[in-house]
Amino acid sequence: MTALLPEGFHDRLPPFADAAAAVEARVLEAARRHGYERADPPLVEFAAALGSRLKDGALTDAVRFIDPISQATLAIRPDLTAQIARIAATRMGHHPRPVRLSYAGSVLRLRGSQLAPAREWRQIGCELIGLDTVAAARELVGVAVEAIGAAGASGVSVDFTLPDVVDQLSTVLPVEPERVETLRDRLDAKDASAVAEIAPAYLPLIEAAGPFVPALARLRAFDTRGALTGRLDGLAAIAETLDGVTLTLDPTERHGFEYQSWLGFSLFVAGAPREAGRGGTYTVVHEDGREEAAVGFSLFADALIAGAPRPERTRLFLPIGTPAADGLRLRAEGWVTVAALEADDTPEAQLCTHRWTGQAVEAVA
Amino acid sequence: MTALLPEGFHDRLPPFADAAAAVEARVLEAARRHGYERADPPLVEFAAALGSRLKDGALTDAVRFIDPISQATLAIRPDLTAQIARIAATRMGHHPRPVRLSYAGSVLRLRGSQLAPAREWRQIGCELIGLDTVAAARELVGVAVEAIGAAGASGVSVDFTLPDVVDQLSTVLPVEPERVETLRDRLDAKDASAVAEIAPAYLPLIEAAGPFVPALARLRAFDTRGALTGRLDGLAAIAETLDGVTLTLDPTERHGFEYQSWLGFSLFVAGAPREAGRGGTYTVVHEDGREEAAVGFSLFADALIAGAPRPERTRLFLPIGTPAADGLRLRAEGWVTVAALEADDTPEAQLCTHRWTGQAVEAVA
Numbered sequence: 001m002t003a004l005l006p007e008g009f010h011d012r013l014p015p016f017a018d019a020a021a022a023v024e025a026r027v028l029e030a031a032r033r034h035g036y037e038r039a040d041p042p043l044v045e046f047a048a049a050l051g052s053r054l055k056d057g058a059l060t061d062a063v064r065f066i067d068p069i070s071q072a073t074l075a076i077r078p079d080l081t082a083q084i085a086r087i088a089a090t091r092m093g094h095h096p097r098p099v100r101l102s103y104a105g106s107v108l109r110l111r112g113s114q115l116a117p118a119r120e121w122r123q124i125g126c127e128l129i130g131l132d133t134v135a136a137a138r139e140l141v142g143v144a145v146e147a148i149g150a151a152g153a154s155g156v157s158v159d160f161t162l163p164d165v166v167d168q169l170s171t172v173l174p175v176e177p178e179r180v181e182t183l184r185d186r187l188d189a190k191d192a193s194a195v196a197e198i199a200p201a202y203l204p205l206i207e208a209a210g211p212f213v214p215a216l217a218r219l220r221a222f223d224t225r226g227a228l229t230g231r232l233d234g235l236a237a238i239a240e241t242l243d244g245v246t247l248t249l250d251p252t253e254r255h256g257f258e259y260q261s262w263l264g265f266s267l268f269v270a271g272a273p274r275e276a277g278r279g280g281t282y283t284v285v286h287e288d289g290r291e292e293a294a295v296g297f298s299l300f301a302d303a304l305i306a307g308a309p310r311p312e313r314t315r316l317f318l319p320i321g322t323p324a325a326d327g328l329r330l331r332a333e334g335w336v337t338v339a340a341l342e343a344d345d346t347p348e349a350q351l352c353t354h355r356w357t358g359q360a361v362e363a364v365a
Numbered sequence: 366m367t368a369l370l371p372e373g374f375h376d377r378l379p380p381f382a383d384a385a386a387a388v389e390a391r392v393l394e395a396a397r398r399h400g401y402e403r404a405d406p407p408l409v410e411f412a413a414a415l416g417s418r419l420k421d422g423a424l425t426d427a428v429r430f431i432d433p434i435s436q437a438t439l440a441i442r443p444d445l446t447a448q449i450a451r452i453a454a455t456r457m458g459h460h461p462r463p464v465r466l467s468y469a470g471s472v473l474r475l476r477g478s479q480l481a482p483a484r485e486w487r488q489i490g491c492e493l494i495g496l497d498t499v500a501a502a503r504e505l506v507g508v509a510v511e512a513i514g515a516a517g518a519s520g521v522s523v524d525f526t527l528p529d530v531v532d533q534l535s536t537v538l539p540v541e542p543e544r545v546e547t548l549r550d551r552l553d554a555k556d557a558s559a560v561a562e563i564a565p566a567y568l569p570l571i572e573a574a575g576p577f578v579p580a581l582a583r584l585r586a587f588d589t590r591g592a593l594t595g596r597l598d599g600l601a602a603i604a605e606t607l608d609g610v611t612l613t614l615d616p617t618e619r620h621g622f623e624y625q626s627w628l629g630f631s632l633f634v635a636g637a638p639r640e641a642g643r644g645g646t647y648t649v650v651h652e653d654g655r656e657e658a659a660v661g662f663s664l665f666a667d668a669l670i671a672g673a674p675r676p677e678r679t680r681l682f683l684p685i686g687t688p689a690a691d692g693l694r695l696r697a698e699g700w701v702t703v704a705a706l707e708a709d710d711t712p713e714a715q716l717c718t719h720r721w722t723g724q725a726v727e728a729v730a
Binding site: 017020037038039041045046063065096101103106110112135139181269331338 | 369370371372373375376377378379380381382385386390393397398399400402403404405406407408409410411414428429430432433434435437439441452456457463465466468469470471473476484485496498500501504605623635682689694699701702703705706707711714715717
């Protein structure tokens with residue numbers, strides 16, 4: 001029993017833990033070069049604070065416990081975006097806008113879902129607080145795609161969605177207010193007959209989903225009264241900067257975009273069984289109730305390394321008695337050295353690919 | 366209230382979060398070059414497992430919660446060493462010995478102490494499982510000192526202790542068994558009069574503490590019956606490889622070395638208010654009860670960056686309409702670029718030190 005881990009948790013062993021750390025470092029370096037500076041909030045916050053920082057961003061499935069010091073309920077973060085929003089709104093509230101921040105950290109959920117049973121993962125991302133314009137969204141999608149490339153993943157695709165499409169359309173295709181949420185759920189589930197029952201005018205949204213260019217054309221043809229013009233022009237402007245990326249558009253996808261405002265997107269890479277990241281625009285709520293627009297994305301290191309080739313392991317065995325200066329020089333040349341600590345140690349026992357003879361490096365047969 | 370964090374938790378903001386990440390990467394790179402491969406255990410384990418993996422290593426002050434899936438008590442790790450020991454003993458149980466592993470991760474405690482009020486910090490370290498010999502300890506202390514240097518800290522000092530000194534000495538200076546724990550506590554507290562009350566023969570241990578060479582000489586003079594010869598020879602052999610490092614020896618220091626076996630050490634750097642790390646030898650307990658010797662160290666990034674100079678911030682402003690190819694080239698040259706997203710944006714508003722004119726980089730006055 002003590003050898004096992006609870007369901008939804010796992011160890012990363014060599015060489016995959018090194019690979020995951022390298023992916024994370026490359027993503028953050030790509031972001032840094034675009035002016036995103038790192039922020040590192042704690043694992044734990046007041047539960048009330050974590051759940052109120054993002055408009056429509058409730059705190060769900062967090063591990064909570066009572067703080068013996070304050071007697072308040074604390075929560076382990078299930079997501080980093082709300083924490084970055086808090087930092088931008090409070091401690092960096094007087095920083096000129098937009099604020100560009102990056103982060104990498106572990107997040108924890110009390111329960112996994114059937115599709116995503118993991119209860120802990122590394123969330124790596126960027127948030128731009130102060131703008132949610134097309135120009136801002138274009139920068140974030142571009143940085144995300146560049147960061148994925150820097151991490152070594154290939155075959156990137158971006159799936160766009162319009163989280164407020166029903167709100168926009170309802171100005172011209174009225175829906176009874178008490179049915180809006182049901183309509184959203186049925187559109188998200190792509191349940192055409194259920195949509196037809198309550199709002200048949202919305203059916204073309206389901207049929208529009210697919211490769212970006214034809215999907216956009218179908219939506220423009222459907223949107224005869226121009227309720228979506230701003231949204232569709234924005235999507236077109238973002239898409240035109242993304243060379244060599246597969247683009248799709250699913251205007252009614254909502255699961256996972258509960259707090260996004262006008263734009264959402266999912267990121268996929270070749271060889272990964274699940275999405276490699278997601279992002280979109282959202283609204284930060286300040287202490288005084290003021291709202292501020294923002295846009296960001298998060299990537300998941302495990303998806304980025306899935307399908308990547310197993311890293312090569314080169315290890316140089318230093319026999320017992322090797323002078324310290326030799327080891328120092330060989331490491332400076334780039335070798336990973338493994339020193340024998342007992343007289344009968346061998347390169348084979350230490351999983352070494354090479355051996356130091358005292359004069360030269362020799363491959364182990 | 367939502368702007369505040371619970372006591373003992375803090376945000377790292379730019380540029381310190383970047384500095385801390387850089388320190389961590391440099392420490393792990395120094396370890397990697399010595400053959401330490403990274404392992405990354407989860408934040409959460411079965412509480413029973415976390416508390417039983419290290420001999421004499423009870424699980425104290427962990428945040429615990431009931432797992433809704435297994436109904437077992439889970440704990441957020443307050444320390445990573447027990448997890449690395451679990452990996453070495455189970456999933457890497459068939460790996461040839463010694464196993465060299467490195468790690469970096471957040472650890473959490475339910476309560477801080479008066480001296481160390483933080484309840485969360487980053488633990489970065491190395492463990493070598495399979496040996497606790499002088500040669501093994503020498504490697505670990507050496508890697509720790511090298512890693513601290515690689516992280517940019519200076520003025521390193523190492524304070525050695527002998528966690529089992531009372532057990533060793535009691536073979537020649539008998540202590541009533543029920544008084545051993547009290548004696549250890551009084552020696553740890555350096556309470557000479559309290560030690561004199563129950564075991565005056567042990568007083569020279571308190572007086573011996575100080576700079577390494579004279580302290581070792583005093584202990585050798587005191588140890589007329591040779592009960593400590595093995596320990597003192599081991600310390601001397603470790604110390605002789607540490608050039609340019611200040612060494613001290615406090616044989617009775619025990620606080621923080623509860624599970625260490627024959628050797629413990631604390632690491633300090635110039636300018637840091639508290640210790641920068643600690644380590645020592647210990648015993649791993651396998652599933653079948655078998656025991657395995659090990660040695661390791663942990664460093665704390667916050668202490669390593671305290672007193673380091675504030676990193677310089679160079680940011681290049683790209684006016685609106687700058688071609689994407691210009692930005693790409695400037696970033697490839699090493700610039701951090703910050704793109705204007707609105708027509709009236711200025712280098713000053715984006716905290717930029719430089720501006721791209723379209724042809725050249727210009728310093729912002």
